[in-house]
Amino acid sequence: MQNRPTITGVGRTKFGEHYEKEPEKLIEEAWLKASQQANIERKDLEACYLSDYFLPITNKLGLEEGFLSELTELHAPMEVTRSFGSALSNAVNAIQSGRHRIVLVGGIEKMTDRWDKIRDDLMLLEDPWSYYAGCTPEANHELMLRAYIKKYGIKGENLDKLNTALAQISVKNHLHATRNEYAQYQRKITVEQVFNARREARRPLGLYDYAPISDGAAILVLTSEKVAGEFIDTPIHIVGSSSATDYLTYPEREDMTHFVATKIAAKNALDNAGISHSQIQLIELYDQSTVMEMVSLEDAGFYESGKAWQTIFESCQKYEGYYEKDGRRLYVNMNGGLKADGNPLGATGGAQIFEIFTQLRGEAGERQVKSAEELKYGCTLELEGFGTKSYIYILGRD
Amino acid sequence: MSSEPIERRVSYLGDRLKGSRCTICGKEYFEIRDYCGNCGRKSFGKMASSDLFYEEGKIDVCTLVNEPTNKFTKLGNYIYGIISFHEGKIRVPGRLTDRIIKSGEQIDFSTLEGRNVAPRFRRRYSVDKADVIPTISLAFTFTDEYYPHQKYKIVKPKKEYDTPGIVGYGVYTSKFRIKEGSIERSVPFIDEDSITAAVEAGKLALIHSGIDSTLIGKIYVGSESNPYAVKPIASKVAQVLKLGEEEDDVQGVDAVDTEFACKAATSMFKDATSLVSYPKSNISHAMVIGTDNSQAAPRDCPGGELDLFVGYGAAAYIFGKSDVIAEVEGWYSCTSDTPDFWRRDGQPYPMHGGRFTGDPAYFKHVRKSAQKLMERLNLKTSDIAYFVAHQPNIQFPVRVAKELGFKEEQYQPMLLVVKFGNTYSGASLVGLAAVLDIAKPDDRILVASYGSGAGSDAYSLVTTGQILEKRQNQKITVKHQAENPFVEYVDYTTYRRLKVGM
Numbered sequence: 025m026q027n028r029p030t031i032t033g034v035g036r037t038k039f040g041e042h043y044e045k046e047p048e049k050l051i052e053e054a055w056l057k058a059s060q061q062a063n064i065e066r067k068d069l070e071a072c073y074l075s076d077y078f079l080p081i082t083n084k085l086g087l088e089e090g091f092l093s094e095l096t097e098l099h100a101p102m103e104v105t106r107s108f109g110s111a112l113s114n115a116v117n118a119i120q121s122g123r124h125r126i127v128l129v130g131g132i133e134k135m136t137d138r139w140d141k142i143r144d145d146l147m148l149l150e151d152p153w154s155y156y157a158g159c160t161p162e163a164n165h166e167l168m169l170r171a172y173i174k175k176y177g178i179k180g181e182n183l184d185k186l187n188t189a190l191a192q193i194s195v196k197n198h199l200h201a202t203r204n205e206y207a208q209y210q211r212k213i214t215v216e217q218v219f220n221a222r223r224e225a226r227r228p229l230g231l232y233d234y235a236p237i238s239d240g241a242a243i244l245v246l247t248s249e250k251v252a253g254e255f256i257d258t259p260i261h262i263v264g265s266s267s268a269t270d271y272l273t274y275p276e277r278e279d280m281t282h283f284v285a286t287k288i289a290a291k292n293a294l295d296n297a298g299i300s301h302s303q304i305q306l307i308e309l310y311d312q313s314t315v316m317e318m319v320s321l322e323d324a325g326f327y328e329s330g331k332a333w334q335t336i337f338e339s340c341q342k343y344e345g346y347y348e349k350d351g352r353r354l355y356v357n358m359n360g361g362l363k364a365d366g367n368p369l370g371a372t373g374g375a376q377i378f379e380i381f382t383q384l385r386g387e388a389g390e391r392q393v394k395s396a397e398e399l400k401y402g403c404t405l406e407l408e409g410f411g412t413k414s415y416i417y418i419l420g421r422d
Numbered sequence: 423m424s425s426e427p428i429e430r431r432v433s434y435l436g437d438r439l440k441g442s443r444c445t446i447c448g449k450e451y452f453e454i455r456d457y458c459g460n461c462g463r464k465s466f467g468k469m470a471s472s473d474l475f476y477e478e479g480k481i482d483v484c485t486l487v488n489e490p491t492n493k494f495t496k497l498g499n500y501i502y503g504i505i506s507f508h509e510g511k512i513r514v515p516g517r518l519t520d521r522i523i524k525s526g527e528q529i530d531f532s533t534l535e536g537r538n539v540a541p542r543f544r545r546r547y548s549v550d551k552a553d554v555i556p557t558i559s560l561a562f563t564f565t566d567e568y569y570p571h572q573k574y575k576i577v578k579p580k581k582e583y584d585t586p587g588i589v590g591y592g593v594y595t596s597k598f599r600i601k602e603g604s605i606e607r608s609v610p611f612i613d614e615d616s617i618t619a620a621v622e623a624g625k626l627a628l629i630h631s632g633i634d635s636t637l638i639g640k641i642y643v644g645s646e647s648n649p650y651a652v653k654p655i656a657s658k659v660a661q662v663l664k665l666g667e668e669e670d671d672v673q674g675v676d677a678v679d680t681e682f683a684c685k686a687a688t689s690m691f692k693d694a695t696s697l698v699s700y701p702k703s704n705i706s707h708a709m710v711i712g713t714d715n716s717q718a719a720p721r722d723c724p725g726g727e728l729d730l731f732v733g734y735g736a737a738a739y740i741f742g743k744s745d746v747i748a749e750v751e752g753w754y755s756c757t758s759d760t761p762d763f764w765r766r767d768g769q770p771y772p773m774h775g776g777r778f779t780g781d782p783a784y785f786k787h788v789r790k791s792a793q794k795l796m797e798r799l800n801l802k803t804s805d806i807a808y809f810v811a812h813q814p815n816i817q818f819p820v821r822v823a824k825e826l827g828f829k830e831e832q833y834q835p836m837l838l839v840v841k842f843g844n845t846y847s848g849a850s851l852v853g854l855a856a857v858l859d860i861a862k863p864d865d866r867i868l869v870a871s872y873g874s875g876a877g878s879d880a881y882s883l884v885t886t887g888q889i890l891e892k893r894q895n896q897k898i899t900v901k902h903q904a905e906n907p908f909v910e911y912v913d914y915t916t917y918r919r920l921k922v923g924m
Contacts, residue, residue, distance in 0.1 A: 066676055140492075141492060143491050144491045144492050144493065147491050151515075153436075153453075153514070153515055153560075154515040155491065156432055156436060156515075156547075156556075156558055156560060157502070157514070157515035157516050157517055157558070157560035157561075158487060158490065158494050158497070158500060158502045158515075158516075158517035158547075159487075159491075159502055159515055160487055160489060160490060160491055160502075162489070163485050163487055163502050166485035167483045167484070167485055167502075167503060169532060170483035170484065170485065170503075170535070171482070171483045173506075174483065174535070225486075225488065225489075225527055225690075226486055226526075226527070226529065227485055227486050227488070227489065228531070273452070273515070274515070275452075275504040275505075275513040275514055275515045276451075276452060276513060276514075280482070280483070280504065287461060321745070356631055394673075
C-alpha cells in the first residue's frame, strides 16, 4: 500500500459572499492552511488539480491553469475539472500510479459575482433540454419529490411525516453549521420556518430546502502513504473511491426517484475499500436540496429505498446529532451540508473532504463527533449537475 | 441564445420533438440518435426517425415555477413537469402553456398529474428584439380542455377531380378572449405570435386533409404581422410541418410570405389552384395560410381605434386535385391604390385612415369583386348557398352582403368577427371555414376578401360529396373554438400584456 493516496493537509475559506475577495485571495487563504498542516511549500508540489465550474464565466478566467501557475510560480502539470471530486480523482490516479509524490487538489468558485445570471448558467449546464422547456435549478428537485411520493405511494400521515422529515434535514444542517466557523449560515432555523417558506413559494419545496449560491475555496494536499510519513503524524487515507455517470437530461433517465450514478459509485467505492456500509460512521452528502439528502442516503445504500424519511423523522424527534436505525448511528453533514455550510460548486467537494479529514483526526472542535466507538471511516458524496455525475470517497485513518 | 448554430439545432429538434426509435429493440429516444445504446453497433442504420408532434402524452409529475430563469421571466408563473409518451417509453421536459396562474393561487399538483396533454408550438423564451425568435414544442396543453388531441392519419386518395380545389383546412385561435360589449376577440397567450398560429393552423389543415405533408410542394403564408421585417414565416411552417420531401434537413418545398394587409392569403388561393393544375409544376398540393396577430396601438394613442377590433388567429387551406371538398369554380380580383391602412417600416403600430375605410375602400372593392365574379360565372344570389366577406367589424360584412342582395341565412354563418375579432389575413378564411364546417355537398360559396391598400379577391367554390367524410377528421372546428367552455376571458390590461408577448 505504498502508493495509497493519503491526505496530509486541508484548508478552506469561509463560504458565503466574498465580493471583496478575488479568486486568488480565496485560493491563497485555503492554501496557507492546507500547506501549514501538510508541512510543505509550493515548490514541493509536483502537480495541481483545480476544480471550478464557472470561473471562465464569473471571473473571465478561461485558462485557469495559467492563472494557477502565476499564483504558485510553478510550471508543474496542472489540470482543471469541474467538481472537486473529479479533480481529486485525477490526483488519486497520479499518486496511485506513482507518477507524482505530492500534489495539490483545489476547488474555487465565485458564484455571487454573477448572482443575477448564475441560475441560467447552472440550469444550462445541468440539463439544457429541461432549461429550454422552462426548468429551473429547483424544479427538478421538486419533480423528484413528486415522483418519489407517487412511486412509494406515500400519503396521509406518512406524507406529513415525509414533508416534516425533509424540513428536519434543513433544521439539522443549520444546527450543525452553528458549530462550523466556516459555514455560510451559522444560525438555527425551525421546522415552521421551512414550512412557511414552502407555503410562500406555493411549491413542494421552499427557500429553506435549498442550498444557497456561494463563494469559497478549498484545498487539500495529497501524497502517497509512504511520502506522508515524512511530513505529518496523523495522515488520512483515501481507502476507496469511485464515480459514475448518468444522462444529462433528467426526464430521459429510467428512474425519476433516484440517482443511479450514486448507486453505482457507492457500491464500487465500498468494494474498492473492502468495507461495508456498517463500518462507515459519518458521511458528507450533497444536499443541494433536502430531497437530495434524503434520496442520497438511500442511493448510497444506507437506508432502504423509499424509507429514509422514516429514519430521519424518527431520529429528529429528539435529535442527538445523528440518524439512527436499528441501533446504528450515522453522522450526516456535520459541517452543515450544502444547505448551511454553503455550495460554491467547485469547492464544495473540498469542504466535504475537509470535514471528514478533520473529524477523523478528532480536530473538529465544537462539532467533533462524540462517538462511542473510535472514528475510523468517513465518506463523501459529491454530485455534478442534477446527479449526472457522482463521486464517492471513503476516507479512513490508521 | 447568442449561438446561432445552437439555436438552429434546438429549434430543429424541439419544434417537431424529433427523436429516434431502434427498429431492433424498440427503445425510443428524444433527440436524434444514430445508434441504440442497447443494441450497439448492429443498430447503425437501423434507427427509425420519429417525432412526438402529433402525439398525446401524459403529465407524470409537475411543480410550479414562480422564480423562473432569466429568459422565462416574462412568462411569469407556470407549471413545469415531465411528460411521458408511449406508455412511458419516452419522456420529455415540458411546461404547461395557455394557463394564467394568479399570484397567490394554490395549486394541487395531484389534480394535474396523470392527465393527458398534447404539444403546442410556441415561442420558447424571450430574447433581445434583434435576435432570432426561439421556438419549441415542449409546451403542452391538456387534451381534455380547449384543444383535444387529434391523430394525423394519412389516407390514400380515393378520387381525382378535373377541377382543383380545397382538400383540407384548419382554423387556429387561442383559448383566451377579451369581451367588450357585443364582441369577443381572441387574445394570443404570451408565447404566441403569427408564426405559432400559422404552424398550428397548418397542422390542423393537414390533419383534416389526411394527405401526406411531403406532397405539399408550395407554402404561402400571408400576414401583415410577421414579427420579422425580414425572414419568412413560411420557412418555419415548412420545416416544422415537414412539407415536401425532407433530405439533409432541408425540405423540398417552395415557401414564401405574401403581404397585402388582410388579403395576403386569399390572393394566393388562385396561385395555389393554378400551380396544382399546371402539369409541369410537379406539385400536387399547395398550402395557403393567413395568419395575424396584428399590432394595434393602445386605445388613447393614434391608431388606437384598431385595438377595439383586433383579434388573433390563423387559417390554413390545402389545395389539390384529389379528394377535393370544394372545387374552385372561378375568381375575380381588383386593386386600387387607396391607402386606408398602413404601417411604415420601423413603426410599432399601423395607422388607419378613418374616413376612407368604409366607402372608397372596403365597400367599393368587395362589391366590385363579388359582382364581377357573379357576372362572369352568370350567377344570381339565389345560386349561392353562403356568402363570406372580410370582417373587420360586424357592420361592414353585413352591409355589403345586404347590398349584394344576400339574405341573412346566406351571410350569418360566416360572421365570426363577433367571436374572434378581426383576424386580418385570417378573417375571411375563418368565415369560409365556418361555412365549410356546415356546408352540404354541392353548395356554392362566394368568398370576397378585402385588403387595405386596397383590393379584394372573390372566389366561387362548390362543395363536393367528400366534404362530409372529411368532416370526421376535424374535432377542432370553428364552432368548437367559438363556443368552447374552456375559453378564458381576460381584462384589458392582461390582454395588452399577452398581446405584446415575450
